[in-house]
Amino acid sequence: MSNKNNIQSLFPILKSSVNNNKLVYLDNAATTQKPNSVIAEINKFYLKENSNIHRGVHHLSQVATKKYENSRLVTQNFINARHSHEIIFTKGTTDSINLLASSFGQLLKKGDEIIISEMEHHSNMVPWQMCCERSGAKLKIIPCNKIGELDLDMFNQLISNKTKIVSVTHISNSLGTINPIRKIIEISHQKNVQVIIDGAQAAAHVKLDMQKLDADFYCFSAHKLYGPTGVGVLYGKENLLNLLPPYQGGGEMIKDVSLLKTTYADLPHKFEAGTPNIAGVIAFKKSLDFITETGLGNIKTHEDKLLDYATEKLNSIKGLKIIGTSSDKSAIISFIIQDIHHYDLGLLLDKMGVAIRTGHHCTQPIMKKFKISGTSRISFAYYNTIEEIDHLILAINKAIKMLS
Ligand SMILES: *Cc1c(COP(=O)(O)O)cnc(C)c1O
Numbered sequence: 001m002s003n004k005n006n007i008q009s010l011f012p013i014l015k016s017s018v019n020n021n022k023l024v025y026l027d028n029a030a031t032t033q034k035p036n037s038v039i040a041e042i043n044k045f046y047l048k049e050n051s052n053i054h055r056g057v058h059h060l061s062q063v064a065t066k067k068y069e070n071s072r073l074v075t076q077n078f079i080n081a082r083h084s085h086e087i088i089f090t091k092g093t094t095d096s097i098n099l100l101a102s103s104f105g106q107l108l109k110k111g112d113e114i115i116i117s118e119m120e121h122h123s124n125m126v127p128w129q130m131c132c133e134r135s136g137a138k139l140k141i142i143p144c145n146k147i148g149e150l151d152l153d154m155f156n157q158l159i160s161n162k163t164k165i166v167s168v169t170h171i172s173n174s175l176g177t178i179n180p181i182r183k184i185i186e187i188s189h190q191k192n193v194q195v196i197i198d199g200a201q202a203a204a205h206v207k208l209d210m211q212k213l214d215a216d217f218y219c220f221s222a223h224k225l226y227g228p229t230g231v232g233v234l235y236g237k238e239n240l241l242n243l244l245p246p247y248q249g250g251g252e253m254i255k256d257v258s259l260l261k262t263t264y265a266d267l268p269h270k271f272e273a274g275t276p277n278i279a280g281v282i283a284f285k286k287s288l289d290f291i292t293e294t295g296l297g298n299i300k301t302h303e304d305k306l307l308d309y310a311t312e313k314l315n316s317i318k319g320l321k322i323i324g325t326s327s328d329k330s331a332i333i334s335f336i337i338q339d340i341h342h343y344d345l346g347l348l349l350d351k352m353g354v355a356i357r358t359g360h361h362c363t364q365p366i367m368k369k370f371k372i373s374g375t376s377r378i379s380f381a382y383y384n385t386i387e388e389i390d391h392l393i394l395a396i397n398k399a400i401k402m403l404s
Contacts, residue, residue, distance in 0.1 A: 021353025029379035092232035096219035101127035110136030148175035148324035171201035175324025176332030227287035331380035348399040
């Protein structure tokens with residue numbers, strides 16, 4: 001950990017000043033900052049390699065295609081998927097889940113049921129509500145307890161032979177809870193139900209192994225893994241992806257088109273209609289390289305240290321209450337402070353250079369459950385330091401004085 005300064009120096013934006021203070025960036029659950037290697041790769045693509053993929057016989061198209069497909073191989077490796085064609089590139093987690101909800105929606109009928117949880121991001125809630133409206137299927141909700149853990153007894157009661165899909169988040173973006181997804185997958189598979197995992201908050205923090213985990217589908221966004229915005233991953237088991245109807249029609253996803261009838265391309269292209277974010281996908285490889293070279297074990301150890309330290313320091317602030325206190329948590333802390341609105345706190349911290357998130361974090365139902373309108377949320381990445389947490393605590397204490 002002694003080389004933390006060197007890590008920060010890989011991320012040029014972290015040198016910025018905000019309101020005359022050095023930036024302390026603690027909004028990593030919303031998006032992470034990008035290392036030089038990712039920024040340089042995007043630049044290089046547009047300077048030297050720009051071309052459309054899969055279609056051209058010319059040199060540039062072949063270079064771009066090769067690099068794009070190499071990102072797929074690196075992603076396959078990163079999550080230990082069995083086949084590279086089980087990796088579908090999308091625009092992000094939201095896009096991946098919409099793809100699934102839309103495609104599954106065509107196979108569902110009245111009487112079928114879908115199970116999600118109370119702590120889902122709106123991205124893993126609204127698409128299923130829409131899917132239910134279209135198909136006549138019913139949405140069932142796993143509740144969570146006072147400390148922000150899923151109620152597995154209730155899940156066992158909810159799941160039945162009517163259940164077709166279970167879709168839950170690996171890590172809650174507003175509470176930090178790491179859900180027991182292996183157990184959820186096991187229970188679901190005993191009933192022959194397919195499981196979708198929203199991994200948006202997990203992929204940068206815990207080692208993923210699709211073959212061990214046995215999830216049927218797993219979704220995440222590059223921009224939360226030190227990568228570019230506008231790139232996402234949908235992992236799906238080959239046989240299941242083959243069964244699903246395509247999501248969007250267009251170029252790239254076809255085998256043969258005549259005026260009235262089309263046959264679809266094989267995986268993964270069946271689900272990648274149109275020109276994708278080529279530069280983004282290519283640069284995504286660099287962010288995966290960064291994580292792999294750093295080591296997810298080292299990342300987790302460091303972030304757990306930050307989590308423990310910050311939890312202890314925050315708990316010592318009078319009137320502050322942490323929302324989400326599961327014993328199994330990732331690098332996210334949500335809190336409220338008595339008589340202080342999270343929005344006011346966020347504004348004052350920003351004046352002191354500290355970037356945090358305030359509001360409902362796209363999880364309004366869980367906020368309603370805790371009877372609050374929102375929280376202040378801090379979330380860590382590998383480049384954050386103990387010193388930054390000290391600065392945060394000082395800033396919060398200052399803000400409390402100013403607001404009370
Ligand atoms: C960020 C997030 C999403 C949505 O990701 P996008 O990149 O905005 O599509 C979904 N679920 C969780 C848990 C998230 O944290």
